[in-house]
Amino acid sequence: MATESLATGQRSLGDPVLSYPLWPPLTSGCPRTSTAEVAYPLEIDYAYDRVPKELFTALGPETVRAVPPGRGGLDRWAPLLPPLAAPGLGEGGTPLIDIGDGVYVKDESRNPTWSHKDRLNRCTVSAAVGVGAEGIVVASSGNHGASAAAFAARAGLRCVLLASAGMPAAVDTFLHAYGAEVLPVPVEDRWPLMRRIVERTGYHPVSNLTVTHTGHPFGPEGYKTIAYEIFTELGTPAAVFMPTAYGELLFGVWKGFEELHRLGLAEHTPRIYACEPDAGGPLHAALRQGLPAARVEVGESAAYSAVSGVSGYRAAVAVRAGGGEALLVSDAQMAAAQAELARQGLWSELSSAAALAGLRATGRDAFEGPVVCVSTSSGFKDVGVGAHPAETLDPSWENIQGRLRGAGIPV
Amino acid sequence: MATESLATGQRSLGDPVLSYPLWPPLTSGCPRTSTAEVAYPLEIDYAYDRVPKELFTALGPETVRAVPPGRGGLDRWAPLLPPLAAPGLGEGGTPLIDIGDGVYVKDESRNPTWSHKDRLNRCTVSAAVGVGAEGIVVASSGNHGASAAAFAARAGLRCVLLASAGMPAAVDTFLHAYGAEVLPVPVEDRWPLMRRIVERTGYHPVSNLTVTHTGHPFGPEGYKTIAYEIFTELGTPAAVFMPTAYGELLFGVWKGFEELHRLGLAEHTPRIYACEPDAGGPLHAALRQGLPAARVEVGESAAYSAVSGVSGYRAAVAVRAGGGEALLVSDAQMAAAQAELARQGLWSELSSAAALAGLRATGRDAFEGPVVCVSTSSGFKDVGVGAHPAETLDPSWENIQGRLRGAGIPV
Numbered sequence: 001m002a003t004e005s006l007a008t009g010q011r012s013l014g015d016p017v018l019s020y021p022l023w024p025p026l027t028s029g030c031p032r033t034s035t036a037e038v039a040y041p042l043e044i045d046y047a048y049d050r051v052p053k054e055l056f057t058a059l060g061p062e063t064v065r066a067v068p069p070g071r072g073g074l075d076r077w078a079p080l081l082p083p084l085a086a087p088g089l090g091e092g093g094t095p096l097i098d099i100g101d102g103v104y105v106k107d108e109s110r111n112p113t114w115s116h117k118d119r120l121n122r123c124t125v126s127a128a129v130g131v132g133a134e135g136i137v138v139a140s141s142g143n144h145g146a147s148a149a150a151f152a153a154r155a156g157l158r159c160v161l162l163a164s165a166g167m168p169a170a171v172d173t174f175l176h177a178y179g180a181e182v183l184p185v186p187v188e189d190r191w192p193l194m195r196r197i198v199e200r201t202g203y204h205p206v207s208n209l210t211v212t213h214t215g216h217p218f219g220p221e222g223y224k225t226i227a228y229e230i231f232t233e234l235g236t237p238a239a240v241f242m243p244t245a246y247g248e249l250l251f252g253v254w255k256g257f258e259e260l261h262r263l264g265l266a267e268h269t270p271r272i273y274a275c276e277p278d279a280g281g282p283l284h285a286a287l288r289q290g291l292p293a294a295r296v297e298v299g300e301s302a303a304y305s306a307v308s309g310v311s312g313y314r315a316a317v318a319v320r321a322g323g324g325e326a327l328l329v330s331d332a333q334m335a336a337a338q339a340e341l342a343r344q345g346l347w348s349e350l351s352s353a354a355a356l357a358g359l360r361a362t363g364r365d366a367f368e369g370p371v372v373c374v375s376t377s378s379g380f381k382d383v384g385v386g387a388h389p390a391e392t393l394d395p396s397w398e399n400i401q402g403r404l405r406g407a408g409i410p411v
Numbered sequence: 412m413a414t415e416s417l418a419t420g421q422r423s424l425g426d427p428v429l430s431y432p433l434w435p436p437l438t439s440g441c442p443r444t445s446t447a448e449v450a451y452p453l454e455i456d457y458a459y460d461r462v463p464k465e466l467f468t469a470l471g472p473e474t475v476r477a478v479p480p481g482r483g484g485l486d487r488w489a490p491l492l493p494p495l496a497a498p499g500l501g502e503g504g505t506p507l508i509d510i511g512d513g514v515y516v517k518d519e520s521r522n523p524t525w526s527h528k529d530r531l532n533r534c535t536v537s538a539a540v541g542v543g544a545e546g547i548v549v550a551s552s553g554n555h556g557a558s559a560a561a562f563a564a565r566a567g568l569r570c571v572l573l574a575s576a577g578m579p580a581a582v583d584t585f586l587h588a589y590g591a592e593v594l595p596v597p598v599e600d601r602w603p604l605m606r607r608i609v610e611r612t613g614y615h616p617v618s619n620l621t622v623t624h625t626g627h628p629f630g631p632e633g634y635k636t637i638a639y640e641i642f643t644e645l646g647t648p649a650a651v652f653m654p655t656a657y658g659e660l661l662f663g664v665w666k667g668f669e670e671l672h673r674l675g676l677a678e679h680t681p682r683i684y685a686c687e688p689d690a691g692g693p694l695h696a697a698l699r700q701g702l703p704a705a706r707v708e709v710g711e712s713a714a715y716s717a718v719s720g721v722s723g724y725r726a727a728v729a730v731r732a733g734g735g736e737a738l739l740v741s742d743a744q745m746a747a748a749q750a751e752l753a754r755q756g757l758w759s760e761l762s763s764a765a766a767l768a769g770l771r772a773t774g775r776d777a778f779e780g781p782v783v784c785v786s787t788s789s790g791f792k793d794v795g796v797g798a799h800p801a802e803t804l805d806p807s808w809e810n811i812q813g814r815l816r817g818a819g820i821p822v
Contacts, residue, residue, distance in 0.1 A: 073506070089756045090508055090518065095484070095501025107501065110521045112756060114789065135820070154756035158820060163801065170581050170797030177758040177790055181818045189806035196808065197815070200822045345500045345523060345565035347588040378525065379588055380789075386581030386797020390574065395600035397607065404608070407592045409546070409569060411611045 005083040006047040010217050013313055014040025022082070025127045027205050029214035038292050039210035041314045042217035043255065044082055048262060051079055056232065056265055074122050077225050080259065082218040084122065085129040086155040091118035092225050096233050096372070099344045101364055104234065105356070106226060106374045107346060113174075115349075115377035116249060117147035119222035121206065125151035127218045128204035135159060135203035139190040142171045142305055143377055148206050149180035160197055162190045167304070170385040212293035213246040213312030220314065223252020224259065230372055231257070236266045238369035239324065243354035243376050244274035244283060245308040247315020253374070254318035271367075272322025274315060275329050275358035277303040277351065282311035283319070284326040292316055301331055302383045305376075306351035333357040338379075347379035416494040417458040421628050424724055425451025433493070436538045438616050440625035449703050450621035452725045453628040454666065455493055459673060462490055467643065467676055485533050488636050491670065493629040495533065496540040497566040502529040503636050507644050507783070510755045512775055515645065516767070517637060517785045518757060524585075526760075526788035527660060528558035530633035532617065536562035538629045539615035546570060546614035550601040553582045553716055554788055559617050560591035571608055573601045578715070581796040623704035624657040624723030631725065634663020635670065641783055642668070647677045649780035650735065652773075654765035654787050655685035655694060656719040658726020664785070665729035682778075683733025685726060686740050686769035688714040688762065693722035694730070695737040703727055712742050713794045716787075717762035744768040749790075758790035 010026055012018035014033025020026060020042070029039035055077070073088035074081060089112035097105045108116035125148065128136045135158030138148040145161045152159035159180035163172070164187050175182050185193060191209070198205045208215045226249075230237060236257065242250050250272060260266040274283050279301035286294035292313040301307045319326055329337075337353035337360060355373035364371065379385070393399065404411040421437055423429040425444025431437060431453070440450035466488070484499035485492060500523035508516045519527035536559065539547045546569030549559040556572045563570035570591035574583070575598050586593050596604060602620070609616045619626045637660075641648060647668065653661050661683060671677035685694050690712035697705035703724040712718045730737055740748075748764035748771060766784035775782065790796070804810060815822040 090506025090521070093504075093506075095504075097501055107523070109525070110501070110523075112518070112521075113758070114520070114525065114791075150756035150758070153754050160815065160820065165801065165803035167801055168797070169800045170791065172799070172801035173793075173796045174758070174791065178753050178756065181815060181820060183804055183811060183814065184801045185804050185806040185811075193806060193808075193811055197811075197822060201815075201820060342589050343564050345561035345589065347524070347561070347585070378791075380525075380581065380585065380791040382584075385584045386579065388583070389580045390576065390578055390583035390595045392576035393594055393596050395596040395604060397604075400594060400596075400604055400608075403594065404571065404592060404612075409571065409592060409612060411608060 004078065005081060006050050006079045007082050008045045008047055010042040011045050012040055012042055013317060019045065024131055025217050027209055027216055029210045034210065037211065038313065039212050039214045041214035041312060044217065044221050046080055051263060055079060074119060074222060074225055077228055080224065081221055082123055082126060083130060084126050086122065086126040086151055088122055089118065089150065089154060091122050093229065096230065097344065097346065102370045103359065103364065104370060104372045105341065105346060106230060106372055108374060108376045109348065109378035113147045113150050114380065115143035115147060116374070117143045119225055120219040120248060121147040121151045123218040123222040124148065124206035124216045125155050125157065127216065128157060128206065129155055131204060133157065133202060133204035135201060136206045137194055137197050137203045138207045139194045140207060141167050142381055144207060146174045146178065149175065149178035153178045158203065160203060162194055164190065168381065168383045168385060169387065171381055212310055215246060215248055215312065220248040220252035223249050224256030226374065227253045227256025227260065231260050231266060234370055236268055237270045237372045238367035239271040239273060239371045241273040241275055241355040241358045241373045243306045243351050244276050244315060245306045246312050247274065247283060247318060249374065249376070250274050251314040251318040254322045269322060272318050272324040273358055274319050274326040275354040276326060277301045277307045277354060278328035278330050280307045280309055281328045282308055283315045284328050286311050286316055287319060287326050303331060303334055303351035303354065304383065305349060305381065306354055327358040327361060329354050329357040329361060333361060341375065346375065348375045349377040349379055349381045352376040415489065416492060417461050417490045418493050419456045419458055421453040422456050423451055423453055424728060430456065435542055436628050438620055438627055440621045445621065448622065449724065450623050450625045452625040452723060455628065455632050457491055462674060466490060485530060485633060485636055488639055491635065492632055493534055493537060494541060495537050497533060497537040497562055499533055500529065500561065500565060502533050504640065507641065508755065508757065513781045514770065514775065515781060515783045516752065516757060517641060517783055519785060519787045520759065520789035524558045524561050525791065526554035526558060527634070527785070528554045530636055531630040531659060532558040532562045534629040534633040535559065535617035535627045536566055536568065538627065539568060539617065540566055542615060544568065544613060544615035546612060547617045548605055548608050548614045549618045550605045551618060552578050553792055555618060557585045557589065560586065560589035564589045569614070571614060573605055575601065579792065579794050579796060580798065582792055623721055626657060626659055626723065631659040631663035634660050635667030637785065638664045638667025638671065642671050642677060645781055647679055648681045648783045649778035650682040650684060651783045651785065652684040652686055652766040652769045653785045654717045654762050655687050655726060656717045657723050658685065658694060658729060660785065661685050662725040662729040665733045680733060683729050683735040684769055685730050685737040686765040687737060688712045688718045688765060689739035689741050691718045691720055692739045693719055694726045695739050697722050697727055698730060698737050714742060714745055714762035714765065715794065716760060716792065717765055738769040738772060740765050740768040740772060744772060752786065757786065759786045760788040760790055760792045763787040
């Protein structure tokens with residue numbers, strides 16, 4: 001397999017005519033199109049005419065279904081990713097679980113830190129290694145921060161993690177697990193502190209620094225591999241539903257399918273559905289108003305990983321180009337979808353169930369052909385996990401029998 | 412790929428001359444050799460002369476290293492497993508992570524319920540489906556129970572779960588996630604209640620019912636796939652270290668390598684090291700005393716998933732035949748190994764780090780060739796996870812700067 005990146009530079013989403021060299025990564029968005037109100041992200045260009053033919057064909061669907069054990073991480077797709085300078089952790093290669101009626105769940109909880117963020121952080125920490133930084137800085141309420149900390153540890157870099165005060169206690173343990181310097185601060189202090197720490201230390205920022213979301217230009221490229229994996233197993237699905245906060249996942253998956261089309265491997269691209277908790281919904285607002293990105297007031301929700309007050313232009317591009325929609329889902333709809341996944345043996349984070357909630361609200365009949373819902377993370381990251389010690393039951397047979405009969409078990 | 416099981420029957424480990432039909436699974440151990448003091452487990456026989464040649468060769472190491480995305484679960488190895496009647500969840504196919512110096516970690520936290528137990532429960536729940544049971548009963552302090560509940564839910568079976576009072580609160584949430592009837596009872600009540608519920612409901616037992624451990628005869632067969640996966644990626648390692656409670660994992664991995672040798676694919680088998688928390692250590696005691704299995708007093712340990720007061724004959728067979736040892740490791744040694752894994756980006760459960768603790772106590776130099784440590788589960792299952800809500804820091808620059816400088820970060 002080719003292991004060299006074919007990345008050639010950075011291109012502005014604000015004006016696709018504008019391109020920049022690959023290094024250094026423009027972590028504050030496109031410098032020429034961004035304004036005080038809206039920041040425009042960058043994406044990565046590749047020498048598509050040099051993509052090795054065997055990249056997608058060496059392992060045909062038949063071979064893949066035969067289920068080869070072992071996974072080498074994103075390296076398998078190195079030509080279409082930024083240079084993977086940081087060592088991997090076997091990220092990606094997650095299973096597609098058939099839950100019936102042509103609906104498949106891409107279970108991203110099988111990643112190294114049990115969320116999709118590992119695909120992004122293999123790329124962002126590789127950028128930090130690429131620029132010779134001695135550490136990284138990340139602002140996160142959970143999955144992104146722990147994942148960044150894990151890849152930083154693996155690469156021998158320090159990690160400063162600006163956590164959100166009020167995150168679940170189990171997530172606090174998680175964030176501390178990889179040796180990062182964890183600083184739980186009020187949400188509004190995270191970004192000013194992040195900028196200041198980046199300036200003073202020279203550590204590489206791996207989360208957003210801008211007024212509307214741009215994030216790290218290398219990060220969403222990692223999510224393209226979800227599209228490559230789905231395509232290799234299923235071909236092109238009719239639609240892909242994804243939980244959406246800033247839309248990095250959304251954009252990456254859309255771009256992956258768009259590349260497959262561009263390379264002549266796929267005849268069409270799937271429709272792209274962004275599923276936002278209705279406690280926020282900035283992408284829904286932006287699309288309705290025809291804006292590149294929007295800000296909204298944020299209400300109460302237990303889906304803390306996906307509730308956002310600000311969107312990014314990347315997300316709007318993906319939904320518009322992908323011919324889909326931005327859907328708002330309630331906590332109750334996500335809870336119902338989470339329960340449906342549990343009945344299939346999958347315990348997802350509440351926010352991760354936003355994708356299936358969006359599909360159920362839309363209706364399976366709206367699509368011909370397979371539909372994929374991306375479940376981004378594990379139920380262990382939810383609010384309330386570990387909050388209540390287990391009670392001990394009276395073990396007398398009368399009590400146990402009564403409880404089982406109450407549950408409809410004939411005992 | 413062949414998808415039919417070549418299983419032919421059950422064979423007694425108590426006296427290998429004794430064999431039984433494949434159905435029904437003998438869930439109370441070998442009826443002819445077991446006594447009031449020691450119970451002997453059964454293993455599964457296969458028509459080895461009918462194993463398809465391409466089972467191990469269709470995907471050579473080169474192909475596997477190229478990292479095919481997607482995983483189809485244990486089905487890939489169906490000929491050498493009991494009939495897989497229950498639907499899968501993409502279990503297995505976990506990555507081998509290179510941590511340097513020829514040491515590899517098999518990261519079993521990438522399974523559907525984030526532990527190795529999913530390989531066992533695909534097989535045990537398949538047995539329940541095979542006998543036409545309407546539900547399963549399981550006694551467990553954590554990983555085994557949640558995994559059984561997930562596969563039962565997936566197969567549409569009810570699950571009664573006798574949990575240990577005193578398990579971590581996050582694990583309590585986990586056990587409830589898949590819709591099982593969870594009954595946390597004092598440890599000494601678990602087995603009498605389990606037997607009674609099995610008798611009254613006809614539900615299939617998927618954990619141990621006997622005086623020394625025998626467990627379900629189909630279960631450990633699922634662990635053979637760890638050996639197959641390691642072999643396909645690395646060839647035969649010099650040694651495999653594993654956390655050990657009852658020894659089902661130990662036996663399954665040993666048997667997998669032994670089969671590879673028997674099939675003429677591997678020239679030798681690896682040395683097999685059982686790593687028991689020193690708060691228990693029944694296998695260590697059994698081997699020292701030349702007994703098939705032993706009972707010991709159990710002390711305090713945070714490695715609750717691997718501390719056991721009783722061993723099973725299966726474990727003794729694996730260590731003796733595998734030319735290895737049973738090692739005792741302390742909580743401090745496991746904590747040091749857990750920290751070493753975290754520095755590599757892997758957050759393991761404390762008990763899961765027993766394998767690397769055992770290797771570090773033995774010394775890398777004792778082996779020529781690669782060594783594999785099996786890390787069985789995720790750090791999310793540990794004692795104390797979620798017990799303490801995160802504090803919020805004073806976000807003033809003086810405070811943040813002081814904390815970072817205190818951590819050696821030049822800010």
